[in-house]
Amino acid sequence: AAGVIQSPRHLIKEKRETATLKCYPIPRHDTVYWYQQGPGQDPQFLISFYEKMQSDKGSIPDRFSAQQFSDYHSELNMSSLELGDSALYFCASSWRRGGLETEAFFGQGTRLTVV
Amino acid sequence: AQSVSQHNHHVILSEAASLELGCNYSYGGTVNLFWYVQYPGQHLQLLLKYFSGDPLVKGIKGFEAEFIKSKFSFNLRKPSVQWSDTAEYFCAVNSPGSARQLTFGSGTQLTVLP
Numbered sequence: 001a002a003g004v005i006q007s008p009r010h011l012i013k014e015k016r017e018t019a020t021l022k023c024y025p026i027p028r029h030d031t032v033y034w035y036q037q038g039p040g041q042d043p044q045f046l047i048s049f050y051e052k053m054q055s056d057k058g059s060i061p062d063r064f065s066a067q068q069f070s071d072y073h074s075e076l077n078m079s080s081l082e083l084g085d086s087a088l089y090f091c092a093s094s095w096r097r098g099g100l101e102t103e104a105f106f107g108q109g110t111r112l113t114v115v
Numbered sequence: 116a117q118s119v120s121q122h123n124h125h126v127i128l129s130e131a132a133s134l135e136l137g138c139n140y141s142y143g144g145t146v147n148l149f150w151y152v153q154y155p156g157q158h159l160q161l162l163l164k165y166f167s168g169d170p171l172v173k174g175i176k177g178f179e180a181e182f183i184k185s186k187f188s189f190n191l192r193k194p195s196v197q198w199s200d201t202a203e204y205f206c207a208v209n210s211p212g213s214a215r216q217l218t219f220g221s222g223t224q225l226t227v228l229p
Contacts, residue, residue: 044219050215058216094215106159106160
């Protein structure tokens, strides 16, 4: 079965650079979530989209932005990178339309290292 | 706001021992409850979920969890652990009626000794 695809899997950037992370949700899923997991930490919710519209916002820094495109893939744009942005970034997708709801399925994650 | 507490940060067991990981949440409304497992360097995989119905839910790999509404708990259990169960376990909750993003507990690192 198709899963959530994230790219790239690993990314190394220097401080003050920008990074773009991509997420391709499971086909027909209508909701995409982004989470950040620092070393030894639990995943923290950043932002979500429902049907290509921003749905909820968590602890996402102003330096970060995200969007969901017409083909439902999503991109997380990160600017002015800081050392503290080094983390594993997970994308997840789910289905919640029509009163039915599935659990969130997670991608493999993108490990971002800022040096 | 909802929160999730996992009281055991690190659990060490021998193979064949029984496991119970505690999870308590704070939220007064209807919740969906989840247990995810994360093997080293890997993504989060769903072990089991509770949306409604029978409060005793069975998941993959012999895991089960019991939702006790009066105690706001959703403890994870396995009668006999294996070395391959060594991983980090996260309890999570979301609210079906509104925001659906997951709130995770701080995780429990389980180490099973062969």
